[in-house]
Each structure stands twice: as structure tokens, then as C-alpha cells.
Amino acid sequence: MGWFNVEFVEFPKIRLERIVNSMKCRLNTGDLLAPQTKRVLAGLATLLICSIPLATNAQTQKEMWQTIQKQQRQIEVLQKAQKNTDKSVEATAAAVQEGSASSGWWNKTSLGGYGEVHYNGGDTDKVDIHRFVLNVNHQFSDSVRLYSEVEIEHGLAGDGEDKPGEVEMEQAWIEFDLSDEVKARAGVFILPVGILNETHEPPTFYGVERNNVEKNIIPSTWWEAGAGLSFGGSSGFLVDLALHSGLDVPNTGSSAFKIRKGRQKVAEATAREPAVTARLKYTGTPGLELASTVQYQYDITQADEGDTRSSATLIEVHGIYTHQISPSTSLSLRALYATWDIDGSAAKALGRDEQTGWYIEPSVKFNLGDTGDLGFYLRYSADDNTAGDAIDSEVRETVVGLNYWPHKHVVLKADYSVPAPPAGTARNDMFRAGVGFQF
Amino acid sequence: MKFLIESILFFRAPRNWRPVSSLLVFLLFSNTFCFIPVSSLAADKTYLSPKKFLKTVFKGDLPKPDVLWLDTQLRSVLKKITGNRYPGVRIRFWKKSNRTAWILEEIGKYEPITVGVVINNRKLELLKVLIYRESHGWEVRHPFFTNQFIGLGLTSQFGLSSSIDGISGATLSVNALKSIAAVALFLHDRALEVE
Numbered sequence: 314m315g316w317f318n319v320e321f322v323e324f325p326k327i328r329l330e331r332i333v334n335s336m337k338c339r340l341n342t343g344d345l346l347a348p349q350t351k352r353v354l355a356g357l358a359t360l361l362i363c364s365i366p367l368a369t370n371a372q373t374q375k376e377m378w379q380t381i382q383k384q385q386r387q388i389e390v391l392q393k394a395q396k397n398t399d400k401s402v403e404a405t406a407a408a409v410q411e412g413s414a415s416s417g418w419w420n421k422t423s424l425g426g427y428g429e430v431h432y433n434g435g436d437t438d439k440v441d442i443h444r445f446v447l448n449v450n451h452q453f454s455d456s457v458r459l460y461s462e463v464e465i466e467h468g469l470a471g472d473g474e475d476k477p478g479e480v481e482m483e484q485a486w487i488e489f490d491l492s493d494e495v496k497a498r499a500g501v502f503i504l505p506v507g508i509l510n511e512t513h514e515p516p517t518f519y520g521v522e523r524n525n526v527e528k529n530i531i532p533s534t535w536w537e538a539g540a541g542l543s544f545g546g547s548s549g550f551l552v553d554l555a556l557h558s559g560l561d562v563p564n565t566g567s568s569a570f571k572i573r574k575g576r577q578k579v580a581e582a583t584a585r586e587p588a589v590t591a592r593l594k595y596t597g598t599p600g601l602e603l604a605s606t607v608q609y610q611y612d613i614t615q616a617d618e619g620d621t622r623s624s625a626t627l628i629e630v631h632g633i634y635t636h637q638i639s640p641s642t643s644l645s646l647r648a649l650y651a652t653w654d655i656d657g658s659a660a661k662a663l664g665r666d667e668q669t670g671w672y673i674e675p676s677v678k679f680n681l682g683d684t685g686d687l688g689f690y691l692r693y694s695a696d697d698n699t700a701g702d703a704i705d706s707e708v709r710e711t712v713v714g715l716n717y718w719p720h721k722h723v724v725l726k727a728d729y730s731v732p733a734p735p736a737g738t739a740r741n742d743m744f745r746a747g748v749g750f751q752f
Numbered sequence: 753m754k755f756l757i758e759s760i761l762f763f764r765a766p767r768n769w770r771p772v773s774s775l776l777v778f779l780l781f782s783n784t785f786c787f788i789p790v791s792s793l794a795a796d797k798t799y800l801s802p803k804k805f806l807k808t809v810f811k812g813d814l815p816k817p818d819v820l821w822l823d824t825q826l827r828s829v830l831k832k833i834t835g836n837r838y839p840g841v842r843i844r845f846w847k848k849s850n851r852t853a854w855i856l857e858e859i860g861k862y863e864p865i866t867v868g869v870v871i872n873n874r875k876l877e878l879l880k881v882l883i884y885r886e887s888h889g890w891e892v893r894h895p896f897f898t899n900q901f902i903g904l905g906l907t908s909q910f911g912l913s914s915s916i917d918g919i920s921g922a923t924l925s926v927n928a929l930k931s932i933a934a935v936a937l938f939l940h941d942r943a944l945e946v947e
Contacts, residue, residue: 637915
């Protein structure tokens with residue numbers, strides 16, 4: 314008795330099983346059929362059995378094709394949805410990046426400032442919030458902007474000795490871009506002279522207090538009202554010119570013709586005599602700055618008609634060189650010389666027809682990685698407000714100290730000052746400490 | 753001759769004319785250095801637009817921009833480099849083989865400085881200040897300063913592979929450019945990883 318074992322696909326399994334079983338039944342009749350008949354029947358059965366997978370295969374392929382087509386449609390729908398999602402994400406990112414709020418003055422106005430608190434030891438023994446400064450700047454257009462600076466000094470301003478402070482408007486000027494390399498300015502601005510006069514935020518210089526030369530001779534911080542032009546080029550040379558209000562030094566008393574006493578701070582300032590300032594600066598070699606300023610004022614006493622006048626000329630030169638000797642160490646050297654030449658017999662009689670000062674300041678700075686930066690410096694300075702006479706009135710000072718920057722905008726300072734005053738003047742060695750910041 | 757006339761005007765003028773003569777001297781002296789046409793009063797501080805920069809860098813054959821999304825890890829490194837949280841959610845860049853171009857911004861003292869940077873095979877090929885908005889420190893945009901960045905790579909601590917000499921009075925702008933250079937070098941590596 315023959316019966317056939319074939320492998321069936323699962324589908325349609327039940328139907329095939331029935332066929333096989335019925336074939337088994339029929340073929341098992343065995344002796345009732347002739348061998349030849351059996352062979353024919355077997356062949357037919359074989360043919361039938363083989364055609365069943367083919368039939369099943371064709372049916373499956375059709376279903377598979379339908380499935381593929383269905384999936385293809387789903388893919389197309391998903392692709393379209395993905396494109397829409399991409400567009401939405403792009404729009405969202407652009408909105409976040411550029412800011413979705415409507416633009417107003419706040420987008421064009423910036424706030425900044427700096428401040429410092431000092432302790433002066435020795436015989437002075439005082440602690441003082443020396444200054445707090447607020448800058449408010451505004452961009453009117455791409456080429457016109459405002460810079461302003463208001464300062465509070467010594468904590469408390471008012472009448473009386475217990476209110477030693479001042480409230481001052483140090484800057485309020487408009488800058489105009491005339492071209493890529495030419496700018497103009499008008500208003501109250503800081504004069505282009507010296508090193509500290511324009512750049513004096515606490516983290517930018519060494520020393521708890523500003524050096525005596527720039528304080529007494531320049532005299533920093535020195536600002537006036539007027540107009541100016543700046544020309545800067547790719548050669549590294551920068552020229553500044555300014556026409557502005559002048560000094561008004563007293564011509565009597567203990568402070569007669571002392572330059573620092575001539576600052577009017579544009580506070581209802583006498584404007585009979587303007588002054589002109591010109592500076593040539595070179596920064597075309599990275600790390601190097603060389604500059605020279607000349608200023609002339611026809612009469613620094615702002616004398617009335619008919620009174621004696623005293624013209625004055627200031628010449629100042631300075632150099633700064635900073636070089637990275639390794640990724641974590643830089644060396645720096647600053648040197649400055651300034652001198653006033655004041656005409657007139659009155660100034661000459663007091664020895665104040667010449668007022669001169671200079672200093673030199675080498676320093677080294679180490680980058681401590683995430684801990685910050687640490688710098689050490691030594692400064693030797695000499696200044697004399699009565700250099701025109703034969704009496705030795707020069708004040709010399711040696712200062713050694715350090716600056717520690719835990720953050721690039723914050724500085725902790727400590728130094729020791731050893732002055733060498735003229736004979737007959739008491740010496741006041743002092744330890745000083747301070748904290749400064751800018752933002 | 754001009755200077756002589758200017759001096760005479762200033763020093764010989766009657767007292768009450770001196771402010772006027774001072775102004776004349778100032779205007780004449782300034783004209784010795786430049787002629788300022790009225791039409792230039794509206795000039796801006798865009799030295800090169802980002803679009804022109806990219807066209808120059810890719811010689812007119814500008815590739816389509818790609819995007820790097822600022823994930824947590826990327827933000828963490830950018831904060832380490834710049835010291836601040838990096839604004840925005842993504843950074844656009846342009847890439848051709850191993851060369852990428854970036855338009856990045858960083859605050860100098862008060863205002864952002866817009867800079868174009870090109871990195872080629874993990875080295876800085878070009879750094880150019882496109883828009884400078886500060887009142888001081890504009891020396892940083894000139895080649896005598898920016899040429900120092902050419903050829904620099906990134907250290908394992910995300911710093912520049914060589915030191916940069918700064919410009920006195922422009923320390924914050926110098927630091928901003930150094931940050932931008934390091935950011936571009938770091939992003940270049942990330943951009944090529946993503947590819």
C-alpha cells in the first residue's frame with residue numbers, strides 16, 4: 314500500500330490533511346486496484362500535491378504584494394509627515410535662536426560697570442568702597458551709539474567731612490561710524506592719554522590703587538566735553554584728535570597750578586579756553602602698544618580778560634608689551650612718561666611750570682586652569698608736581714604685589730607700598746588689599 | 753602752508769574768537785587726514801557679510817548647510833570653553849570633505865562680535881571678524897592680529913594649541929576671539945563624527 318508523505322505549507326493545512334487522509338484511505342484499498350492504476354493514481358496525486366504549494370504560493374505572493382503596496386503607502390504618508398515635522402522643528406529652532414519677543418529698546422541697550430573696595434593700612438588705616446560705576450550704552454542704529462558712565466566714589470556723597478564721596482557723570486557721548494576706519498564722537502568723553510585714563514576697570518591693571526604718576530600728572534581719570542575723531546587702519550596705527558573743554562587750575566593757594574586740581578569734570582565748567590589733544594597709537598604687533606599724546610591749552614587758568622594767562626603743553630609717551638612665553642605664562646612690561654610745561658611767571662615762581670612723572674612695571678601672570686589666574690608685579694614710580702625748581706620734591710614709590718583672578722572679571726589684590734617721599738615728609742609704608750570686579 | 757594758516761588762526765585770534773578758531777583748526781586739521789562725504793554717515797560696522805564670507809570661502813560653490821543640535825554633552829564642553837551657557841539650540845555649519853565653515857558670535861565687552869571661521873583637517877585655516885560692535889579694541893579685526901590663529905589646533909583640554917599675544921585695551925575682545933576659535937575647532941570634530 315502506498316501512501317504519500319509530502320511536506321505541506323501550513324496554509325491551507327486542514328484541507329490538505331483531509332486530501333491526504335482521503336488519499337490514504339483510497340490507496341489503502343490496495344488489492345482492489347491494479348498496480349498500473351495505482352501508479353496513475355499516484356502520479357495524479359503527486360501532481361495534485363505539488364500543485365497545492367504552487368497554488369498556495371501564488372495566493373501568498375498576491376497577499377504579500379498587497380501588503381507591500383499598503384506599506385508603501387504608509388511610508389509615503391510618514392515621509393510627508395516627517396517633512397512637516399522637520400519644517401516645524403526648523404521654525405521652532407529659528408524662533409528660539411533669534412528670540413520670539415518683539416524687538417524694542419531693550420535689545421539695543423546694554424548695562425555694564427565695575428567697582429572696587431580697598432583697604433589701606435599703614436598710618437592711613439582705612440577701608441573704602443572707592444568706586445562703583447554703571448555704564449549704560451545704547452545702539453541707536455548700526456552706526457550711531459551712546460556710551461555713558463556714572464560713578465559713585467567713596468560710598469557717600471554730600472556735604473560734610475563724613476560724606477567724602479562724589480557722584481560724577483564721567484561719560485555721555487555719541488559715537489558715529491563714518492566709515493570702516495573713521496569714527497567721530499561728541500559729548501563728554503575720556504581723553505585719549507595715558508594707559509589707565511581710558512582703561513581702568515580693576516581686573517585690567519595691577520595695584521590696589523592706581524599709580525601716582527597717572528593720578529597726579531596725567532591726571533587720571535580725566536574727562537572733558539567736546540568732539541573728536543579717530544582714524545584706525547590695518548597698518549596698526551590709530552590717530553585720535555579731540556577739541557574739548559580745558560583745565561581750570563587755581564592760580565593761588567597751596568594747590569596753585571597743580572594739574573589735578575584743574576579738572577572741572579564738566580560741572581558747569583568754565584569754557585573760555587578750550588584745549589586740543591592728539592594721540593598716535595601703534596598696536597600693529599600683537600602684544601605691543603606704543604603711544605604718544607600731545608595736548609595744548611592756551612590758558613589753563615581760564616583767566617579773565619586782561620589777567621595773566623598760562624598756556625600749558627602736556628607730552629605723554631608709553632609702551633606696553635605682553636608676551637605669552639608658554640600657554641600658561643605671560644610676561645608683561647609697562648612704562649610711561651608724562652610731563653607738563655606751563656608758561657607764565659606765576660607757575661614758574663612756584664616751581665610748577667614743570668610737572669613730571671614716570672613709572673616702570675614688569676609683571677608675570679600664570680594661568681592656573683579652572684582655578685583662575687595669578688599675577689605678580691613690581692612697580693617703581695617717580696612724580697613731581699614742582700619739578701621746575703631746584704628743591705627735591707620728587708615722590709618715589711616702590712610697590713610689590715599680586716593680583717588673583719578667580720574669574721576673568723573678578724580680581725583680588727594685595728600689595729605693599731614703600732614710598733620714598735622728599736626730605737622732611739613722613740614716610741607711610743602700607744599694606745593694601747582690595748577686591749574689584751567688572752561686568 | 754595749511755598748517756601755518758591753522759596756527760595763525762588759533763594763536764592770533766582775538767580772545768573771544770578763539771573758540772571759533774579752535775573749531776576751525778580742528779576741522780581743517782582733521783581734513784588733512786580724511787575727506788568725509790555726507791553719504792558715508794550711515795556706514796555700518798559689517799566688514800564682510802556672513803553670506804559673502806561663505807561664498808568667498810567656498811569659491812562660489814556653497815554647500816547646503818548642516819546643523820549640529822546642542823545636546824547636553826556638547827553644551828557642557830561649550831560652557832567649559834566660553835565660560836557661559838551657549839545660547840541657541842543648534843549651530844549651522846557648511847561642510848565640504850574635511851573642511852567646515854562656521855559663523856559664530858561671542859560677547860566682547862558689551863556687544864557680540866560676529867566671526868567667520870574655517871577649519872580644515874582639524875586645523876584653523878581662516879578666522880575673520882565679520883561684524884564688530886564695540887567702541888574700543890577694533891584692532892582685533894585686522895590680519896596682524898587674526899593671522900596668529902592660522903594653523904592652530906585644539907588641545908585635549910579644549911584650549912588652543914598655541915598661545916595668542918593680545919592687544920592692550922582689547923583683552924575682552926581678544927578673549928572672545930580665542931573662545932570662538934576653540935569652539936569652531938571642537939565643533940568641527942563633532943560635525944565630522946556625526947557624518
